[in-house]
Amino acid sequence: MTMHNFYPLLGAILLFLLAWDVFATVFIPRGLSGPFTQNSHHLFWKLWHRLNNAGTQKARRRLSRLGPMLVVVTVLVWALLLWLGFALIFYPYAAGFHHGTHSPSNWITAVYVSGYSVTTLGVGDIVPTDGNMRILSVVAAGSGFILISIAVTYLLSFYAALGRVTALAYEIHRFLGKSDGFRPVDVVITAVTANCIEELTNWLADIGTKLSEVLMAEQQYTLLNYFHEPDDMALPMALTEVLELTTLCRSVLSPEAYPSLANGLVTAGTERLTRGYFEALARKFGGVVELHPEASQNRKMHFDHVRQELERAGVELRDPEEAWNIYNTMRQGWEIPCHTIRVLFGYPGFSGLELRVP
Known part of the structure; x- marks a missing residue:
């Protein structure tokens, strides 16, 4: 395979994985996300938990910031993958794009055209001259518009669900x-x-x-x-x-x-x-609880x-x-399982139980 074909193929594979990731995360309600989202969430959780597992109020506040950060990371990763995927496809053909008075490198041209296409900016100072590349730039713009629409809809639905979770917890606390x-x-x-x-x-x-x-x-x-x-x-x-x-x-x-x-x-x-509820979360996040005689x-x-x-x-x-x-x-x-989730999420556990996270 020549390098001329390698980059478009790599870009197409990246766009396919991105499409599957967005589809699995947003449209399949089965408790799993796509390959990028699921792995990145798990990795960020493990790293953030290790950094903020001190058991203090300050550490708990830092741990609570992970959720909002993951929302931003998820949307940014989707946008960057879309941008990079189309840039890889444009790269072998960038030399034939029409420039104004200045001719940047092929990589800069490919990244630039991909960026203004997927963000639907439509600057147009560097434009493809080949018919296929012009059609691809339209596809890139449409993909960007669709991704933006999906991301906004997903975030609105997500925060509505988060409101139901916090409202239920608040109701229980107040009622009891x-x-x-x-x-x-x-x-x-x-x-x-x-x-x-x-x-x-x-x-x-x-x-x-x-x-x-x-x-x-x-x-x-x-x-x-x-x-x-x-x-x-x-x-x-x-x-x-x-x-x-x-x-x-x-x-x-x-x-x-x-x-x-x-x-x-x-x-x-x-x-x-x-x-x-606790058993499902304990299976997802893991950890081994040791019981001391004090617990009984x-x-x-x-x-x-x-x-x-x-x-x-x-x-x-x-x-x-x-x-x-x-x-x-x-x-x-x-x-x-209750002790496992409470300790993992930064809340006080039960006396006599000790959680060990692998």
């Missing part, structure tokens, strides 16, 4: 009263003593519906996983409270006295959806303390041994 010092056990006590169990069940059903929408959005917009908001708008922190709430309802409360909370479909379904001790102390509070409030409870066995099993099921 986290900012006012309330805990899941306080919500359970209020629901039982104020005779508003149905209201709590309806709210859990609504949270389950909204969480399903968020999970679908994260399948389509993988960039959402890299946005880490402050605590009152952080979904991993909010969903931890939902898991604790549903675990208490299903393990500690008497199923005879409160069947909808202890054995109801809504409580169980919301718990499964929430646990699945803390879990038992927390259970005993919560049970005592519920007893003092007059809430009817399961047999202590049965309740502990159910609570311990459920808590073990979501504690490790």
Whole structure:
């Protein structure tokens, strides 16, 4: 193969990979991005996490900047690949382009013509004289216009999905009263003593519906996983409270006295959806969690303390041994993936668990 054919072929391959990357990232809602986007996101995440994994508030703020930076990087990489792809195709024919009074090098000419074509500037001081190259410059301009339109539409849709994620986290925090010092056990006590169990069940059903929408959005917009908001708008922190709430309802409360909370479909379904959120992210981002004896001790102390509070409030409870066995099993099921994601994303983890990132 001659060099005259090598550069256009390389440019065509680059444009094909770019088209596939944009198509897979924007139009295929299956949780995967194209080859450039997916690999660059993963690489940036690993590097940025290593640089900002100090466990301090300042490090968490720096870690939270990765998401917005990846948005900019994604759009810039698409634009640069489009520019470079057409420049490689133009390069062997650049010597035959019509210039004004000045004749720059072939590379400068190819990059210049490709740049003003894909950006639709249409300067025209250097123009192709060959008919095929003129048609190609029109194709380049059309490709640039399409890419700009797709990028703008993608960003608008992406930030709308991000708004739904932060709104869900904010709603959970405010409803459970986290900012006012309330805990899941306080919500359970209020629901039982104020005779508003149905209201709590309806709210859990609504949270389950909204969480399903968020999970679908994260399948389509993988960039959402890299946005880490402050605590009152952080979904991993909010969903931890939902898991604790549903675990208490299903393990500690008497199923005879409160069947909808202890054995109801809504409580169980919301718990499964929430646990699945953490398990899916833990599989994606990896990491190994080591459990120390302190973890089991803390879990038992927390259970005993919560049970005592519920007893003092007059809430009817399961047999202590049965309740502990159910609570311990459920808590073990979501504690490790929950701890993994919270620590990886810069939030506080659970005492007695240690995450090791390969």
